[in-house]
Amino acid sequence: GAGVSQSPSNKVTEKGKDVELRCDPISGHTALYWYRQSLGQGLEFLIYFQGNSAPDKSGLPSDRFSAERTGGSVSTLTIQRTQQEDSAVYLCASTLRLGSEAFFGQGTRLTVV
Amino acid sequence: TQLLEQSPQFLSIQEGENLTVYCNSSSVFSSLQWYRQEPGEGPVLLVTVVTGGEVKKLKRLTFQFGDARKDSSLHITAAQPGDTGLYLCAGDAGGTSYGKLTFGQGTILTVHP
Numbered sequence: 001g002a003g004v005s006q007s008p009s010n011k012v013t014e015k016g017k018d019v020e021l022r023c024d025p026i027s028g029h030t031a032l033y034w035y036r037q038s039l040g041q042g043l044e045f046l047i048y049f050q051g052n053s054a055p056d057k058s059g060l061p062s063d064r065f066s067a068e069r070t071g072g073s074v075s076t077l078t079i080q081r082t083q084q085e086d087s088a089v090y091l092c093a094s095t096l097r098l099g100s101e102a103f104f105g106q107g108t109r110l111t112v113v
Numbered sequence: 114t115q116l117l118e119q120s121p122q123f124l125s126i127q128e129g130e131n132l133t134v135y136c137n138s139s140s141v142f143s144s145l146q147w148y149r150q151e152p153g154e155g156p157v158l159l160v161t162v163v164t165g166g167e168v169k170k171l172k173r174l175t176f177q178f179g180d181a182r183k184d185s186s187l188h189i190t191a192a193q194p195g196d197t198g199l200y201l202c203a204g205d206a207g208g209t210s211y212g213k214l215t216f217g218q219g220t221i222l223t224v225h226p
Binding site (some may be wrong): 003004031035040041042043044045048050056076091093096098099101102103104106107 | 155157158203209214
């Protein structure tokens with residue numbers, strides 16, 4: 001596609017349920033990042049994938065969070081047993097190579113009620 | 114953990130005024146980026162600065178990277194309502210963290226007609 005695509009745009013879930021957020025990066029981009037953004041705030045790094053290397057998971061806030069990237073393309077961020085503090089906008093970005101310009105998707109707004 | 118302190122957090126000005134947003138850290142960054150984000154969208158890259166003391170201009174926007182590569186500023190001349198948005202600085206520490214961005218908290222700019 002022309003840009004980074006994320007789905008769903010909005011997700012409302014009950015506390016304790018699991019959610020999956022999807023990111024389709026720009027074709028050919030080797031690096032993919034997940035960030036979390038609280039209302040009107042900066043971005044908090046979660047995880048990134050670069051080619052076939054092991055992902056950098058250093059930003060994941062707890063073991064309830066996990067992510068995978070299949071076939072070097074689509075990525076899924078999974079949050080298990082969601083809590084109210086997980087409510088935020090989850091942003092995905094891809095770059096042609098590590099360190100090059102990041103292109104962001106429009107984000108998934110997650111609300112845990 | 115590297116931190117970027119961004120100030121001010123909120124800025125409300127009249128059309129035609131000038132403004133400066135600051136991004137400061139005690140850590141050195143190999144490069145620093147400025148993004149602009151509109152509601153419901155992901156951040157969009159404005160500029161990347163990589164050399165200490167570097168100054169880049171983008172129309173009415175002037176970006177400066179500190180000599181020691183620990184701080185940066187964004188100056189907008191004659192602000193217009195279209196400049197309204199969330200401005201974010203982000204630093205790349207390089208080395209083993211290359212490509213992983215640390216974001217400031219953001220500055221919400223509102224320009225009134």
